[in-house]
Amino acid sequence: MNATGSTAPSGRLGVDERAENWRRLGEEEFDVLVIGGGVVGAGTALDAATRGLRVALVEARDLASGTSSRSSKLFHGGLRYLEQLEFGLVREALRERELMLTRIAPHLVKPVSFLYPLTHRVWERPYTATGLFLYDRMGGAKSVPGQQHLTRAGALRMVPALRRDKLVGGIRYFDAQADDARHTLTVARTAAQYGAVIRTSTQVVDFLHESDRVSGVRVRDVETGEETDVQAGVVVNCAGVWTDQVLQMSGSRGRFRVRASKGVHIVVPREKIVSDSGVILRTPTSVLFIIPWKGHWIIGTTDTDWHLDLAHPAATAKDIAYILDQVNSVLNTPLTTDDIEGVYAGLRPLLAGESEETSKLSREHAVARTAPG
Template identity: 35%
Template sequence: MNFSNKNRTEKINMMKIQTFDVLIVGGGITGAGIALDAAMRGMKTALIDMQDFAAGTSSRSTKLVHGGLRYLKQFEIKMVAEIGRERTIVYENGPHVTTPERMLLPLHEGGTFGKYTTSAALRVYDFLAGVKQFERRSMLSVSETIKKEPLIKKEGLKGSGYYVEYRTDDARLTIEVIKKAAEKGALCLNYVKADEFHYENGHITGIQAVDQTNGSCFTISAKKVINASGPWVDSVRKKDGGGNGKHLRLTKGVHIVIDESVFPLQQAVYFDTPDKRMVFAIPRDGKTYIGTTDTFYDRDLIRPNVTAEDRTYLLEAVRFMFPSVYVNESNIESSWAGVRPLIYEEGKGPSEISRKDEIWESETGLLTIAGGKLTGYRKMAEMIIDRVAKWFKEEQFILFSPSETKHLPISGGDVGGSAKFPAYVQEKMAVGMEKGFSKKEAEILVNQYGSNVDKLFAHKKENSPLPNVLYAQLMYAIEEEMTYTPADFFIRRISALLFDLKTVLDYKEVCIEIIADYFNWTQAEKEKHMAELEAEIAACS
């Protein structure tokens, strides 16, 4: 059965008749990792999300699998060490969705970082994170710094630190992990909401689910339910009667996108602002994106708002560190806001709250995982499924194997590892060109889809109503990636709404016609999903 909503009825029927070992509520990166870990151990696994996969925080991050350099300032040594190691694992298991990104950390008079403390911090960072020899930090002089990035503020410049982070497409990373979980037997469905819990002898035995596409209700039975719903963690816990006294404190992070013709950044930069916060400016596909803000947030979680104040803050940050770059509100092509589900700590500001993760268990057996970072998703999954496996051993005398995800390529990651990926790209580019794609088109597809690229090459169509790459991406997304709406496709499968708005505006009608035809939508359904996309366009632009 293809991983497609074309088979939605059959998938729901399968959910109705089975009793799962584990049911995960939440299809962001944490839930995806949990589903994969559980399925790999042989647990009968289901995952649901009331929206599309990765529609929450996992498509709204800074899009970095980073090692947490900033957490050294807060002396969170254990976190830096763990997520630093996990960063390498994420890269090795999915080099098609994770790319090394050299990062410049400029040092200025009066800034947050001094030259010697930065050198020491980066050295400790390399050690804790197990950074490879050729990726380890170096300290650059003033002239070397300016050569790396001529736009950097020169007044008071003392040099810079130069180190490696990893850039990712957060939503694509999430969908690739979910696809791998499905390949290993997990039953995963988007647009299914957990409405209420079912109990037997005071223990949760499943949920009442609602299919968000048509409003129908059905029961999903499970021996263990895991709440991995990110910003909605507390809402799900309330359905179970409350919590353990701990709760989330949500903060909002905003990013803006500017065309490279206005902001021609050639080097990713991590810099401190006048208010002593840290901000990234990163070049990507002909654009430069800047973020992030860090403010408390308690409003709309489905579509967090980007305020004029948010935009002004980031524009002022650009003007501060890149004084020769003239940017204003009209230069912002798109923007996005994400909500961080952090664990509440009394008296701490937005940037001070720890990004650590915790597991909470209710009296009814509901397991909740809260906090954490995208980089640490695999380790978080291992930790909570270790706990589930222990429960099965002690309560039901069932043994499950240890975690097997550390060296497991995610979907698209069967390319021989990161070192062999460049050669794999060259090999597959030749295949794509034989299929009729241009060299550039083939290169784009291989780099984005890795070992799944042959399925996209199969969608080469003469006289396509869409550009070759876009048509292949769309058909693959609806046949193999559970895409159901045009917003799913443009936002979370190809990120065009964020980094290529022109493509969305030029081809949205054609794409909607193709999707509508594939799913046999009525005119009313087509208009509904077009309105959803228009609302997303308005929100980001």
């Protein structure tokens, strides 16, 4: 019973709820059990709970402790995906961006401005403007301003930090940004408010089977070592880059493999880059963002394979040098390693086998039923 005298779920995930949820995991039978407390797992739990299903979610570490707290913190369609003709992916992402800005989480998701510096005369402005025209309209009704064309002087007034010889003009456009970890936590707490059992530091150590179907999992409390069985009609693997390991534990063979792609960002003080807008830059293999974030700039990202510990992706000196080289190629005052206040790295779970280059692998979601249950 909560403070108002109601027995309805409160959405709290405190110490008392943690103890109660452990009891419920061992005693109740669930319609859906979700493995993984990232944004995909939390979203799956919320979707199922709002449909009236009995839902539980278990996470080995903490909510958003992996990829979901180590992103570029953008809600965007992906301009480079548009250039790769991934129209369906971009359209879906932009529609979601619009929903986040207007209906789902306008308190968390806000518009953010980016300058696209033009470096070639004649052809680049109409080429980029066409892409941004599609980008502005593919998401339907929009809550951000459309593209704004700027001369070289106008672009430099907006971003004085840029070298004059590195652009002939610019186009300003808008996307959206949010605190990724806070967003994931909010989704999980909303699922809890709708009745889902959410428990962190709860690791799946084995799968339960009845005949040839999965009937649940065995979980361990990482803090105490205690174990219990959780019965569920359906088990959903939302483990991100750990998907293959969870599948192996279940004794199932997946229809695809997950390839971990490392993305590194550096964080520098706001005063190190004089600008009224974020910036998006082309690189030889992808794009690089200079993203305003409170009193800082987040600069990234990279896109390289990672074959070591999935729980602890790390930036190398080569990663940091790459980011500095790319951003310094356009800045009046180059950044140095001494300017870096923070570095973080995350892993994208991409579908393996489509390309040797991680930057060309699909960002689409994939759903597969690998075993009954």
